[in-house]
Amino acid sequence: VFRCITKRARQAQQRRIEGKTAMAHLGLVGVGVMGSALAQNLAEKGHKVSLYDRDLERAAKAAEAAEALLAPGDVKAFVASLPRPRAILVLVPSGKPLDAVIDTLSLLLEPGDLIADLGNSFYQETEARVTACEARGLVYLGMGISGGAEGARHGPAIMAGGSQTAWARVRQPLQDAAASYQGDPCCDWYGPGGAGHFIKMMHNGIEYADMQMIAEAYGILRDGAGLKAAAIGDVFAGWMDGPLNSYLVEIAAEVCRTKDPATGSAMLDIILDTAGQKGTGRWSVIEALHLGAPVSTMAAAVEARNVSAQKPARQAMEQTWGPPKITPLAVDAAALGQALLAAKIIAYDQGFGVLRRASETFDWALDLGAIARGWRAGCIIRSVLLDEISEAFDKGSPDLMSAPAMRPHLNGHVALRRTVGDALGHGLQAPALFAALAAFDGARTGLGTANMIQGLRDRFGAHGFERTDAPGKKVNGPWHS
16 A cells, blocks of 8 residues: 555655656755755755755655656666756765765766765765765765855755865755855855865854853842843844844844743743754864864863753753852943953954865865855855955954954953953853953963973973073973982
C-alpha cells in the first residue's frame, strides 16, 4: 500500500513538473527549513530551482510553493534537470551528512560541475573538500550564510570562498536572493579555499560576544536595578535611537516585552537559563588561539554558555555557598548603553583582528572593509556601526580601537569601567563586559608585566629573553651564576 501511495505521489509530481519548464537554472539539495526558504526566495527573484532531498515527499511539497521550483524525484533525475556545467547549492548539516551528499553527487556529476556548501562547515573541512572535489574534476565553494530561516526567505548575508572564477557562475542568483543595503548586495566572494566559512565563523564569534553582553546588561537591569522585563525592553528600545541600533538590540527589546500566551507572564521569566550552542563560537576562540590573536570577549561568552549549561551543578553550589549577595544598584540607562557600545566595538575589533591575522597567515588578502559592508543587512550582527567600521578599514586603520571614527564611541570606556566595577561590587555577573574592559586596558598599556613571565620562563627553562637595552638578541639571566 505504501509503495502504491508513493508511486502515485511521484507520478503526480512528475505531471506537475511536466507542466513547468523542465530545465532549472541551478539545483538545491536539502529542503529543510533553511533550504526551502532559500528556494522560495530564489524562485521569487526569477530563478528556476530544481530541488532534491533524501525525503522525496518533502522535496515534492517544497516545490509546490512556487511555479519556478521543480522536484524531479530521484537524484539522477535531479542531476539531469540541470544545465551543464551544473551548479548545485547544498544546505545540509556539516560533517558526515554533507560528505554523504558530496559522494552521492560526485558519482553523477561531470568535470566542471559546481557544488556550493551553504552550511556551517568548519573552514579546514571546507579546504579538504575543495581539494577532494578538484581531484574529481569538480568545483567546490564554501559559503557562510547568516540570517536564519527568516534571512534565507527574505534576504540573507552570504560570505563565499573558493574559486573566484566558479563564484561568477552562481553570483547573480545568490546576490539576487541576498539582503541588500542601499542597493549593494550583502553577498560576495572574499577569498580562496575556506575563507568564506572562516569569515562566517568569526561572524558567529562576534555574535556570541554581542549576545552575552546584551544578556549581562539585562542582568544588571533586572537584578541590580530591579526592573521588570517589559521595562528593560523599554531601555533596549530607547538604545535603538543611537549608535547601538542593531538587530540584536532590537529583538532583545522584543523578547523582553513579549508575554507568554499560556500564563500572561513575561516570556523571559519562564525561559530556562541554560544557553545552547552549535560550536561555531567555540571554533572562533580555538582558531584565534592558534593564530595568536586575542578574543577575550568571545571566550567569555563561550564560557558563560558552558556555565549556563551546568544548571544542576549551579543549583547545588547555591545550596552549599548561597547565591552571590546582590545589593541594589542605581543604574543610569544612558551610561549602561555607553558601556555596552564601547564593549561591542572592542568585540568587533577582536573579531576583525582574527580575520586580519588569518588573511596574513593563509595568504587570503581579505578586504576587511568589504566584509563589514557585507554584514550591514541580512545577518544577525547587522548594526549601524558597520558603516563606520567599513569606512575605518577603507581608510587604512589597522584596528578599530585606534580608528578616529571609533574614538567618540570608545569614550564609553569610562562608563564601561564604572559599569563593570558596580557589577562586581554588587554581586552581578558581567564576564564579557569585564573581558572587553581588560582588553581595552591591555591594548593601551605600553609597559605590561610579561617581563616577569619571561624572567620565570628563563629561570626554569632557560628560554631566553630580550633586554630593553639590546632588543632583538636573546640572552639568559644570571639566575645560576
